[in-house]
Amino acid sequence: MTEALASGTDHPTDWEPRDGGWWLLASRCERCANRAYPAADHCHRCGAEGPLPRVPIAASGRVYTHTRVHAAPAEFPTPYTLAYVDLDDGPRVLGRLAEEPPTAGIGDRVRAVPRVVGRTAQGEPLHAPYFIRQEV
Numbered sequence: 001m002t003e004a005l006a007s008g009t010d011h012p013t014d015w016e017p018r019d020g021g022w023w024l025l026a027s028r029c030e031r032c033a034n035r036a037y038p039a040a041d042h043c044h045r046c047g048a049e050g051p052l053p054r055v056p057i058a059a060s061g062r063v064y065t066h067t068r069v070h071a072a073p074a075e076f077p078t079p080y081t082l083a084y085v086d087l088d089d090g091p092r093v094l095g096r097l098a099e100e101p102p103t104a105g106i107g108d109r110v111r112a113v114p115r116v117v118g119r120t121a122q123g124e125p126l127h128a129p130y131f132i133r134q135e136v
């Protein structure tokens with residue numbers, strides 16, 4: 001089971017609430033314009049050295065593929081569904097499909113919200129994108 005949606009100021013530092021939804025802070029390469037999330041310190045496409053500026057990108061896109069997980073470390077109760085989502089602003093992001101069992105399939109429109117999926121040994125929250133199906 002996951003904890004409630006992060007809200008207010010209790011959200012990951014690379015997410016920001018904006019326009020009634022959530023945006024991700026990605027890195028943007030000034031040489032080739034590649035955007036990456038999680039943000040990177042150098043460009044994985046062209047090799048440009050950083051630091052790379054951070055830019056907000058919409059956390060919405062289409063499911064590229066997904067897989068059901070039945071065995072995981074104890075802190076991640078199963079089953080759950082991992083998905084790669086091609087965001088509208090470029091990056092392909094790994095997260096989870098929110099509904100259980102999932103209602104989104106390959107090619108469906110989704111938007112992400114941050115959720116706490118576990119805790120570190122020190123009790124700090126571990127966040128992951130949760131993708132919710134969007135009706136079109």
Ligand SMILES: [Zn+2]
Pocket residue numbers: 029030031032033034043044045046047048
């Ligand atoms: Zn680049």
